[in-house]
Amino acid sequence: MTTFLLAVHVLAAIVAIGPVTVAASMFPPAARRVLAVPDDPRAVETVRLLHRICRVYATVGVVVPVFGVATASAMGVLGDAWLITSVVLTVLAAVVLGALVLPRQEALVEGGGTPRATVRLAMFTGVFNLLWAVVTVLMIVRPGSTTGA
Template sequence: MTKFLLAVHVLAAVVAVGPVTVAASMFPPAARRALASPDDPRAVGTVELLHRICRVYAVVGVVVPVFGFATASDMGVLGSAWLIVSIALTALAALVLVALVLPRQGALVEGGGTREATVRLAMFTGLFNLLWATVTILMIVRPGSTTGA
């Protein structure tokens, strides 16, 4: 059962978190292009599409920690320091996405933004991506792991 839960957890992370990180990273430059050419329907459409991808996959991404907890419970590692840190960083990444990235994207989609707003958004998006990269590294390295990896 552990292998199944772990496989679903990893697949969910790749399928759900991957698109959010890519689309969120693409959003600030796309928003700058749309701000520079507000009459270009293609530029505006790109920004709207990237925001929609971020919103939808953020919701789908809830599956990742659900299966993560199930996997950790099945493996008996819920009290491990690396997992507790990973959980905290995952919660922080979710908070950054929901409180800082998505609302700023939404404001830019609605036309209420400036070039400076895209720079600030890029900073928050970078923080979001850095948090996920750190969680991924912790999941791979797992300090104190007995697997020898």
């Protein structure tokens, strides 16, 4: 059962979180193009599509920590420092995405943005991506783990 849970957890992370990190990273430059040429329908549609990808896959991404906790429980590592740190960083990444990235994307999609807003959005997106990178490394390295990393 542990192998199944771990496989679903990893696949969900790849399928759900991967697209969010890529689309969120692509969004600020695409939004800058729209701000430079607001009448370009292709640029506007690109920004809308990237925002939609971020919203949908962020919602789907909820299954990643759900299966992560189930996997950790099955492995008996719920109290390990590397896992607790990963959970805290995951919650922080979710807050950054939900409170800082998605609302700013929404504002830009609705036409309420400036070039400076895209710079701030890029910064928050970078923080989100960095948090996920650290979580990924922690999940692979599992410092101090006794489960045979």
